[in-house]
Amino acid sequence: MPTSCSSRTSTALSPDLSVRPASSPCQTEGEVVAIAQAGAGIFWLELALSLLPMSPMAGQFAMVGFKDTQDPLLNRPLSIASFEAGSTGCRVGFLVAIRGKGTRRLAEARQGHKLRVIIPMGQSFLRHVGPDQRRIIAVAGGVGVAPMVLLGRQIKQVSPEADFLLLYGAKTKAELAKRHLGLTDGLYVATEDGSEGFKGRVTELVEAERALLLQAGGSAKVFACGPLPMLYALNKLAERHRFDLVVSFEGPMGCGMGFCLGCAMENREGMYVKLCQKGPVMDAKEVDWERLTRSDELRGAGCDFKPA
Amino acid sequence: MTSNRLEVTFLGKTIKNPIVAASGCYGYGLEQPELLPPEAFGAITLKGLSATPKRGNPPPRIAETPCGMLNSIGLENVGIEAFAKNTWPHLRGLGVPIIANFFGDDETEFQKAAQMLSDLEGLFAMELNLSCPNKPQWGRILASDPKVASRLVRLIKPLCRYPLIVKLSPNVASISEVAKACEDSGADALSLINTLLGMAIDVDAKSSRLGTRFGGLSGPSIYPIALRMVSEVSRAVRIPIVGMGGVSSPEDAIGMMLAGASLVGVGTLLLVNPFGVEEIKQGMLAYLDRHGLEKVACLQGRL
Numbered sequence A: 001m002p003t004s005c006s007s008r009t010s011t012a013l014s015p016d017l018s019v020r021p022a023s024s025p026c027q028t029e030g031e032v033v034a035i036a037q038a039g040a041g042i043f044w045l046e047l048a049l050s051l052l053p054m055s056p057m058a059g060q061f062a063m064v065g066f067k068d069t070q071d072p073l074l075n076r077p078l079s080i081a082s083f084e085a086g087s088t089g090c091r092v093g094f095l096v097a098i099r100g101k102g103t104r105r106l107a108e109a110r111q112g113h114k115l116r117v118i119i120p121m122g123q124s125f126l127r128h129v130g131p132d133q134r135r136i137i138a139v140a141g142g143v144g145v146a147p148m149v150l151l152g153r154q155i156k157q158v159s160p161e162a163d164f165l166l167l168y169g170a171k172t173k174a175e176l177a178k179r180h181l182g183l184t185d186g187l188y189v190a191t192e193d194g195s196e197g198f199k200g201r202v203t204e205l206v207e208a209e210r211a212l213l214l215q216a217g218g219s220a221k222v223f224a225c226g227p228l229p230m231l232y233a234l235n236k237l238a239e240r241h242r243f244d245l246v247v248s249f250e251g252p253m254g255c256g257m258g259f260c261l262g263c264a265m266e267n268r269e270g271m272y273v274k275l276c277q278k279g280p281v282m283d284a285k286e287v288d289w290e291r292l293t294r295s296d297e298l299r300g301a302g303c304d305f306k307p308a
Numbered sequence B: 001m002t003s004n005r006l007e008v009t010f011l012g013k014t015i016k017n018p019i020v021a022a023s024g025c026y027g028y029g030l031e032q033p034e035l036l037p038p039e040a041f042g043a044i045t046l047k048g049l050s051a052t053p054k055r056g057n058p059p060p061r062i063a064e065t066p067c068g069m070l071n072s073i074g075l076e077n078v079g080i081e082a083f084a085k086n087t088w089p090h091l092r093g094l095g096v097p098i099i100a101n102f103f104g105d106d107e108t109e110f111q112k113a114a115q116m117l118s119d120l121e122g123l124f125a126m127e128l129n130l131s132c133p134n135k136p137q138w139g140r141i142l143a144s145d146p147k148v149a150s151r152l153v154r155l156i157k158p159l160c161r162y163p164l165i166v167k168l169s170p171n172v173a174s175i176s177e178v179a180k181a182c183e184d185s186g187a188d189a190l191s192l193i194n195t196l197l198g199m200a201i202d203v204d205a206k207s208s209r210l211g212t213r214f215g216g217l218s219g220p221s222i223y224p225i226a227l228r229m230v231s232e233v234s235r236a237v238r239i240p241i242v243g244m245g246g247v248s249s250p251e252d253a254i255g256m257m258l259a260g261a262s263l264v265g266v267g268t269l270l271l272v273n274p275f276g277v278e279e280i281k282q283g284m285l286a287y288l289d290r291h292g293l294e295k296v297a298c299l300q301g302r303l
C-alpha cells in the first residue's frame, strides 16, 4: 500500500464526503498503468500513484506534468475521472482530449512512464449537493464529461436518495467516450451530426428534455462542464427556466496551487478570483457571464465565441 | 534531515539554507502549507505589495514558451493594509525570515509603501521592485536607467526600517551600471534577475497569447542569462546578491552561488515542481560531500 503523504490525511480509504474539500494536495509520482484510445482525439489515462493523497471529490482536478523534460514546462490541469485506493495501491484515471503540445505528449506516454502529479486540487461539485437532493442532472460537452464520471460514482454516497442523469454531447458518435462512463441507465446522448442519440447540441437536448428538471419536484440541480460557449448557453437556459446551475471551468492555469495568480477570473462583483482555488466548480450565479464571454477571458477554454 | 551545512549569512543574519522563494511564485506564503511548507525555505519573498490594492492585468496572464513561460500578472495584490491585517499575523509566527517585495505606480506610492511596510513588526527585509515589466504606466522599467534607479533608492532608503534589497531588471544595457548606482545610493543588497520582456503570438487568432501585448519571461530558458548577470554584478559591487532566474536543479543553484550569489531565488520552479526545493537542498548536500566541502557558504563567488 502506498504511504500517505499528508499528516492530516486520514488513513481511511473511503472518502469522507461530508466535509468540504479542504483540499491539501500532495505531490507524487504517477506511473502510467493504462493508456487507451477512448474516442476520436480522446484517450483514457490511468496512473498508479506512489503516495496516497486525500480522496479526491468529483470536480476536483490534478496537475499532471513531465518529469523528464522542461518542454512542456508547466503541469496541465486534468479533471479526476476515477480514483481507487486499496491494499494494492492507488489509481487515478483521466479522460484527456488532445489539444496541443502537452496533451499530445501525454497521449504518447507508454506503460511504466512516470509523470509528476499534484492531487487533489480545487473545489468539488459535491459541496453543492444537499443531503435530500432528489435529482442531479449532469450536462457534459466533449471531454467535459471527465469529472461527471467520478460524480456519477460518488453522488450516492452524499445523497442516497438522489438519482443521477447524464446529458452528454459531442460533435460526432466517434468522439463519445462512452465506454468509460460506467453508466448503464440515465444516459442521454446528443451528437451535432445526429450520428448517435439526439441530433443537435447538448444544450438543445437539455431544452428538449426539460421535463427531467420538473419531475423531481423542481429540486433538480444541473452540474455542467464543457466548452465556454456551452456553459454560456446553459446559463441562459438556467435563467429562463429557473433551475440551479453549477459549472466547472477549464480555463488556463499556471500552477493550480494558488501561487501565481495566473488563473484570474472576474466574478459578479468585478473582482478577480483564483479559478484554481475558488473553482473550477462555481455556482453560475457567481459568474459574470457577459464580461466573461465579451472580454474573451478564458480564451484557452476553447472560446472562439463572440456573443452577438 | 536537518543540517547546518546549508547555513549562510545574509545581511547579518544566519539563514538556515540559501533557497529563497522568489516574489510572485509563492503567493503570500500561506497558500499550500502542506504541499510546500514555508519552513522549507531559508527565506520567503512575498508577492509584490503596494500601498493600495491593485487589480492586475486582464487574462490570459500566462503563456507557456519553450522551457519557460511568459506572465502578465501585472502585480495584482491586496494592498499592504489588508495584508497587514489578514495575512501578516499568520506569517509572522512561522519563524521563517520574510522579505516584503513592494512597488508603487509613482514616487509617492513607492514612499507610502516603504513607510507602511516599515510599520510592520518582524520583517526580515524589504525588496524594492524596480524591475517589473508589466506596468506600462511607468512608461519604462525603472531599473533600466541608473539615474532613475539611483534617485528612487535614495528616496526610499531613509524610509526603510529593514534592510533594503533592490531587485534589478535584465532588460537593460548594462546591469552592472545600475547595480553600482543602487549600491552607491544606499541599497543593502541586490536581487536579480526579474523577468525578461517577451512576447508570444497566437498565429491563428492573430493576437497576443496574453491579455497584454508583452509579458515577462521566466523559467529554465533564462538561466544562462541570469547566471551571466549575477556573475557580472558580483564583480561590480560589494553588497550581497540574491541570484535568481530559471533555477531548477541543485546544479543550477550551486552555479548561482559560484557566480557570486549569497542566496538563490526560485520562482517558476515552485509553480511546476514544489518538491524541487527539497531536491535542491539534498543535491547541495551531496555536492558538498562529493567535493569535500564543509558548508555551502564555501561556494560563494568562487568564479
Ligand SMILES: Cc1cc2nc3c(=O)[nH]c(=O)nc-3n(C[C@H](O)[C@H](O)[C@H](O)COP(=O)(O)OP(=O)(O)OC[C@H]3O[C@@H](n4cnc5c(N)ncnc54)[C@H](O)[C@@H]3O)c2cc1C
Binding pocket: A061, A072, A076, A077, A078, A079, A080, A094, A095, A096, A097, A098, A099, A100, A101, A102, A103, A104, A143, A146, A147, A249, A250, A251, A252, A253, A280, A299, A300, A301, A302
Ligand atoms: C480544472 C481543469 C480541468 C480540466 N480537465 C480536463 C480533462 O479532464 N481532460 C482534458 O482533456 N482537458 C482538461 N482540461 C483542459 C486541459 O488542461 C488543456 O486542454 C491542456 O492544458 C492543454 O494543454 P496542451 O499542452 O495540450 O495545449 P497547449 O499547447 O497549452 O494549447 C493548445 C491549444 O489548447 C488551448 N488550450 C490551452 N489551455 C486550455 C484549456 N485549459 N482548456 C482548453 N483549451 C486549452 C490553447 O488555447 C491552444 O489553442 C482541464 C482544464 C482545467 C483548468
Ligand SMILES: Cc1cc2nc3c(=O)[nH]c(=O)nc-3n(C[C@H](O)[C@H](O)[C@H](O)COP(=O)(O)O)c2cc1C
Binding pocket: A260, A261, A262, B022, B023, B024, B025, B047, B048, B071, B073, B075, B101, B129, B132, B167, B193, B194, B195, B217, B218, B219, B220, B222, B244, B245, B246, B247, B265, B266, B267, B268, B269
Ligand atoms: C507568475 C510570476 C509572478 C511574479 N511576480 C513578481 C512580483 O510581484 N514582484 C517581483 O519583483 N517579481 C515577480 N516575478 C519575478 C520572479 O520573482 C523572478 O524574478 C523571475 O521569475 C525569475 O526567476 P524564475 O525563472 O526562477 O522564475 C514574478 C514571476 C512570475 C513567474
Ligand code: FES
Binding pocket: A253, A254, A255, A256, A257, A258, A259, A260, A261, A262, A263, A264, A274, A275, A276, A277
Ligand atoms: S493557477 Fe496559479 S494561482 Fe491559480
